[in-house]
Amino acid sequence: MSKVLMKGNEAIAESAIRSGCRHYFGYPITPQTELAAYMAKRMPKINGTFLQAESEIAAINMVYGVAGTGKRVMTSSSSPGISLKQEGISYIAGSDLPCLIVNVQRGGPGLGGIQPSQSDYFQATKGGGHGDYHLIVLAPSSVQEMADLTALGFDLADKYLMPAMLLADGTIGQMMEPVELGEEKAVSTEKKPWAVTGTEMKRKHNIVNSLYLAPDELEKKNFERYEKYKTVEENEARYESFMMEDAEYCVVAFGIAARVSKNAVVAARKEGIKVGLIRPITLWPFPKKAIAEAAGKVKGMLSVELSTGQMIEDIKLAANCAVPVELCCRVGGMIMSPDEVLNSIKKLVGGAGK
Amino acid sequence: MTTEILIAGFGGQGILFAGKFLANKGLFEGRSLSWLPSYGPEMRGGTANCSVVLSDEPIGSPIVTNPDVLVVMNLPSLDKYENAVKPGGTIFVDSSLIKREVKREDVTAYYIPATRLANENNMPTLANMIMIGKVIKECGVVSTDGMEEAVNKIVSARHQNLKEINLKALKIGEEY
Numbered sequence: 001m002s003k004v005l006m007k008g009n010e011a012i013a014e015s016a017i018r019s020g021c022r023h024y025f026g027y028p029i030t031p032q033t034e035l036a037a038y039m040a041k042r043m044p045k046i047n048g049t050f051l052q053a054e055s056e057i058a059a060i061n062m063v064y065g066v067a068g069t070g071k072r073v074m075t076s077s078s079s080p081g082i083s084l085k086q087e088g089i090s091y092i093a094g095s096d097l098p099c100l101i102v103n104v105q106r107g108g109p110g111l112g113g114i115q116p117s118q119s120d121y122f123q124a125t126k127g128g129g130h131g132d133y134h135l136i137v138l139a140p141s142s143v144q145e146m147a148d149l150t151a152l153g154f155d156l157a158d159k160y161l162m163p164a165m166l167l168a169d170g171t172i173g174q175m176m177e178p179v180e181l182g183e184e185k186a187v188s189t190e191k192k193p194w195a196v197t198g199t200e201m202k203r204k205h206n207i208v209n210s211l212y213l214a215p216d217e218l219e220k221k222n223f224e225r226y227e228k229y230k231t232v233e234e235n236e237a238r239y240e241s242f243m244m245e246d247a248e249y250c251v252v253a254f255g256i257a258a259r260v261s262k263n264a265v266v267a268a269r270k271e272g273i274k275v276g277l278i279r280p281i282t283l284w285p286f287p288k289k290a291i292a293e294a295a296g297k298v299k300g301m302l303s304v305e306l307s308t309g310q311m312i313e314d315i316k317l318a319a320n321c322a323v324p325v326e327l328c329c330r331v332g333g334m335i336m337s338p339d340e341v342l343n344s345i346k347k348l349v350g351g352a353g354k
Numbered sequence: 355m356t357t358e359i360l361i362a363g364f365g366g367q368g369i370l371f372a373g374k375f376l377a378n379k380g381l382f383e384g385r386s387l388s389w390l391p392s393y394g395p396e397m398r399g400g401t402a403n404c405s406v407v408l409s410d411e412p413i414g415s416p417i418v419t420n421p422d423v424l425v426v427m428n429l430p431s432l433d434k435y436e437n438a439v440k441p442g443g444t445i446f447v448d449s450s451l452i453k454r455e456v457k458r459e460d461v462t463a464y465y466i467p468a469t470r471l472a473n474e475n476n477m478p479t480l481a482n483m484i485m486i487g488k489v490i491k492e493c494g495v496v497s498t499d500g501m502e503e504a505v506n507k508i509v510s511a512r513h514q515n516l517k518e519i520n521l522k523a524l525k526i527g528e529e530y
Contacts, residue, residue, distance in 0.1 A: 003381065005374075005377055005378060005381050005389075030393070030394075114393070114394060115394070170393070171416065171417070174390065174391055174393050175388055175389060175390040175391075175416050176374070176377060176388070176389040176390075177387065177388050177389075177413075178381050178386075178387065256415075256417075259413075259414050259415045259416060260414070260415040260417065262414035262415070263414035266414065335417060337417075338414070338415055338419075339419075
């Protein structure tokens with residue numbers, strides 16, 4: 001397969017199609033609109049469904065409906081639109097259904113701005129909607145990963161029967177890079193035993209539901225789901241380790257912030273500072289073990305993120321007070337420069353030395 | 355080697371297209387590259403810029419803050435980005451639209467009356483490609499071989515009749 005040049009948003013769409021997704025429901029919003037536009041163009045040609053719903057709330061509930069039939073389905077939006085979808089996402093999680101939700105983040109809160117941000121970290125990783133639940137949250141850092149993690153998101157959602165979210169940002173969505181797309185998978189015709197597809201009067205009917213009025217029954221459902229979440233946490237945490245072998249300091253960053261941080265790590269190395277980078281690829285499950293291990297070896301850690309400090313809480317929990325954890329952040333659509341990260345690394349080195 | 359390029363001007367001048375051409379040329383040469391547009395509510399007449407990074411190694415940040423090569427097609431862009439260029443870098447100025455010279459002495463400046471040349475050659479929308487032709491010749495950011503292949507790739511299906519004129523614009527820039 002040769003590489004093609006694509007925008008991150010388009011790579012998600014093409015990868016979803018190649019992963020056997022034939023149902024897309026959405027509503028336009030910057031900076032993810034290219035994704036919907038791509039689907040609008042392609043889906044009618046491959047016997048798929050592209051539907052621009054009347055609102056984000058309608059779109060996520062259409063996703064809920066298709067997910068109930070066991071077919072691969074997705075929606076995409078950006079921060080304010082994802083907030084609107086939260087009720088539906090909670091219902092899908094409460095019904096143990098698989099789907100893929102894409103959030104190409106922009107600055108908030110409220111209507112915020114349209115420039116890149118990572119400030120929906122809490123919303124994505126800590127539930128987002130009401131009730132006790134998790135999403136599998138994947139954080140692409142390149143156009144290649146926009147494609148790869150879309151495919152992975154569908155697979156993991158199907159495997160664990162829970163919604164997966166691709167948590168991208170405006171930069172990765174808008175940029176073009178060479179990307180190698182995976183082979184096209186045939187659309188699965190497998191009948192899921194739990195899916196609502198008509199009984200043909202041959203079996204008991206299936207019910208897709210998140211309502212359990214008996215508290216003991218609802219408690220049981222919640223505990224079962226938490227057993228599943230434990231399995232996901234044990235098996236699915238992913239991260240990239242960069243120059244960590246002999247590192248005395250550790251930068252932790254994901255998405256576009258990790259790209260900027262890589263430049264800063266290389267620059268710091270040139271100045272003789274032994275620093276490395278851990279880039280979480282899954283934000284939930286968070287790569288706790290990798291962070292804990294690093295915390296046992298280094299003198300200090302630095303969280304670089306486009307929020308006023310959200311992922312840093314998970315880093316601190318995993319590091320368990322072993323080392324100081326500092327923050328380097330820009331928000332509202334601004335992105336730190338490699339120099340700003342380098343300065344924060346130097347501050348960390350100075351502070352930890354005292 | 356890594357080259358960080360920033361192209362800036364008004365919306366409608368083909369700033370993003372010029373960057374896309376370099377990106378596609380880089381792709382054909384098998385190099386690492388990234389192309390990042392400024393995006394926003396801008397439209398024709400507003401400001402537009404794009405960051406292109408070409409490298410022989412995997413690319414870290416796709417955001418160009420201190421370019422090696424700056425291409426400017428309006429005065430606000432020269433005012434805004436002149437001081438951001440790395441010492442020893444290169445600035446390409448569309449001198450038919452920008453009436454001042456580059457103030458810095460630690461960079462190389464080239465002045466190309468691209469918009470005038472484009473008008474004179476009956477290709478008023480291709481000043482961007484004239485600028486890019488000159489950039490490729492002076493900086494060697496991509497090879498001058500296989501220009502046609504890259505033009506074929508980037509000119510959309512419904513504008514196939516514009517391939518020749520794009521190539522001609524690149525040539526005018528190269529030869530200026």
